[in-house]
Amino acid sequence: MSSPLFPKENITKNTADSATEHARILVVDDDPSLLRLLSIRLASAGYQIETAENAKVALGVMTSFQPDMVISDLKMEGMDGFALFEQIRARHPHLPVVIMTAHGTIPDAINATKQGVFSFLTKPFESKQLLDTVEQALKLQPLHANDTADENWRKRIICRSSKMAQLLVQSKQVAQSNFSLLIHGQSGTGKELLANAIHQASKRSSQPFTAINCAAIPEALLESELFGHVKGAFTGADKRHIGLFEACDGGTLFLDEIGDMPMNFQVKLLRALQEKEIRPVGSTQSIAVDVRVISATHKNLRKAILEGKFREDLYYRLNVVELEIPSLAERREDIPLLAQHFLHKSKNQTDSVNVTGFTQEAMELLITAPWPGNIRQLENVVEQSIALATEPLISEQLISNALRNKPGVLPSFAQAREQFERDYLAKLLRLTNGNVTQAARIAQRNRSEFYKLLNRHHLTPEAFRDASDLHE
Structure with missing residues (x-):
């Protein structure tokens, strides 16, 4: 097998040892063919792989997929590998990052390692070199998912x-x-x-x-x-x-x-x-x-x-x-792990449908909620959702229902804007006693546009007028 990534070599199937088995790796590269090739090679070695075609996508992926290490290309459109590393280090200072490039030089490698990058691979490299680097990085990961006896x-x-x-x-x-x-x-x-x-x-x-x-x-x-x-x-x-x-x-x-x-x-x-x-x-x-x-x-x-x-x-x-000890809102990257933990802990307590996970929308809602009750509240929300689930994946609606009576759920931008518009229009109508012409003038909108806004939010000007005005 030969490729721009791996030179000609005798590739035999390698498997991760027991210390790193099932470790999760995020691979970032804007070249689809190389991204696919690298993913196949690592997956065949026993690792769980998630991919991203650029740095921005990688940061989004990391909100739900919690990698044990990241492998990123250096030269990418927009945010490059070093900039991605800086973002990762700010959020996860102990997460090992390996940067690969076809343009690597010794000064680049020295600079990268000084900044905290675990390793610097220059393309093309042998698959054995890649797998050895991955294994070393995972063994040095201080909070690796597979705890050693020392971490019990x-x-x-x-x-x-x-x-x-x-x-x-x-x-x-x-x-x-x-x-x-x-x-x-x-x-x-x-x-x-x-x-x-x-x-x-x-x-x-x-x-x-x-x-x-x-x-x-x-x-x-x-x-x-x-x-x-x-x-x-x-x-x-x-x-x-x-x-x-x-x-x-x-x-x-x-x-x-x-x-x-x-x-x-x-x-x-x-x-x-x-x-x-x-x-x-x-x-x-x-x-x-x-x-x-x-x-x-x-x-x-x-x-x-x-x-x-x-x-x-x-x-x-x-x-x-x-x-x-930080609040749950200060450690949002832990929410997917905690939610899955509570799911596996609680689903055995019900004879209903076999719940296996959360939809993407449900997980996004979990991540963005403010959690005034912290981890105790999160566990309660997951338990409620499992008890009422009718599908293998917990839906956004189930999570929303469980959060409904909890104060301060963070709305989406669209929901916040809609609520603001409704409150603003109602306030204008109250101030003007339901006078659409005057309210539109204050809002700096013409009457027809203002009426469209009122219709959109189901607001009737007459409802804001005094009873004496209605009889005139």
Whole structure:
């Protein structure tokens, strides 16, 4: 086999090894024949391939197809390979990019690698050289879909976005210490999931991980729940109760919604953290405990301190290291992965049609929605859509219906323009008391054109006139 891409060579079928099997590769080239040839060669080696005929299309493809690496031609119409690389690096800083060109020079290669391009292939190149480069790039991908044993600590966290990649790097680093951590983020972003992952990456992973929502426990019971109580400590205390601190000895205690903890109890928690011992309710004896505390909140604790609602000394005791978990709207490239994950997780819970995926329009709606409820809301929307699905692919209408009662769904440009026109025309008619001539003059449109606009939006001038005017 010989081609402009591959020189004459003895090509034998190669398959990806177990570390890179089924990896996804996006190939970008404005030459259709070379694009097809390259795709066939990589697909025959066991990789999942998606193609794009230019850089602009490639960026669009990446909103739904999450590649493990990108192979792009350098010389292309419009945005070239280097410009595409810069766009990819801004969105996915850890995603390896290989650039190929028939015009390659040593200075080009040096410049490319200095900027962060993984490799630089000069056409024509042997298929073995290509496959070796791909294999090396995939093995260096830090968040590769096929987690190694070393990545098992974060296997429940579904992501590929650069923000989450940076957060996981920080999380693994701080997991090795015993410092208290504060995770800040909106409700539904997965703060407990991250805390559990940090526990799994720590030296305490073989010991208990226990979570408690401070906002869900009544103030009168919070001390007993965390510190325990002895028999007879209060009415109904007919036996000794072991608190979460003692039960979690040697492990990690996750205090969710720490910002809602009552002021009266904050001083007791501070003392427990400082002294590393707790005193059960009704007891005169303290118990030494070895617990790492990870806390979380969606509130601004600095503001709460200024308002006298949170102790400053407790804040600094809890916040030795602070991690900020992004909202779902800040990591939209993760939405297709999360949606598919929730689909596979939920579809086994229904006996209805076998749902296999989403239509393109449905996925676009998922990606563009603002998600005020974050990942928790996304899971709920997917579950609702599966329950009502009658076709193998979830439609845009099902997603829209599931989102309908959720605030702030981002409309399309056409929908936003239509809504603006309708509201604007109605406002003009109210201001002019239904006088079309006057309203058209304000809008700087002639009467016939203005009437067409009113008809399009089903607006009747008479409906905006006062009753006294109708009887004149």
